[in-house]
Amino acid sequence: MKLRSDSFPDGGRIPGEFAFAVIDPAGRPALSRNRNPHLAWSDVRAGVKSFVLLCHDPDVPSRADDVNQEGREVPASLPRVDFFHWILLDIPAGLREIAAGSHSDGVTTRGKPGPDAPGGLRHGINDYTQWFAGDPAMKGEYFGYDGPAPPWNDSLLHHYLFRLSALDVERLEVRGRITGPSVRAAMEGHILEEASWTGNYSLNPRIA
16 A cells, blocks of 8 residues: 655655644744645555544654743753644545545634544544643644644654554444544554655754
8 A cells, every 4th residue: 555645745844834833934933724734545455444544743752841942942862752643534445535625724723623524534632632731722622633833942853654554444443532542552453554654844943
């Protein structure tokens, strides 16, 4: 199975229109168009009954002490953790493409609704739900796609892995809330094949 995108090259920079935030002229982050990127796949083996798409950033700081703090920079040596940006379930076996902007086209304060997604699919809860939990103006449940907004003072370039998994079930049974870890657990023993596409992004003017 092969995965591709017309929105950015594999291993290349993700354009700002597909990010949650961009660098404004003053050198600080500003909200962006937050569109989901185009994705298409081919060479799918026989027997596939559905697909699951996960997008995560494995480069998120494990501690927030220095995150977005004036006069400080998040060191590259800090251990990193996963941050899920998109969880899309029950993609029909016959589907081969997701159009740019079809699942997200703008920042939705307090998060887009879910889990119902266009075409009878399901969206999971991305990790902006936890990130904004302490912000009265932004807190809520963030379903679907919300793009990159890494710390503007992070010394590390962030990578965004879009992974498509072909499953042997039409509907994935997930225990509890539909999150990245719970979906990964639910897919165990059901994955027939996988393909991935990676982009990178930074809001640090020094490395962007």
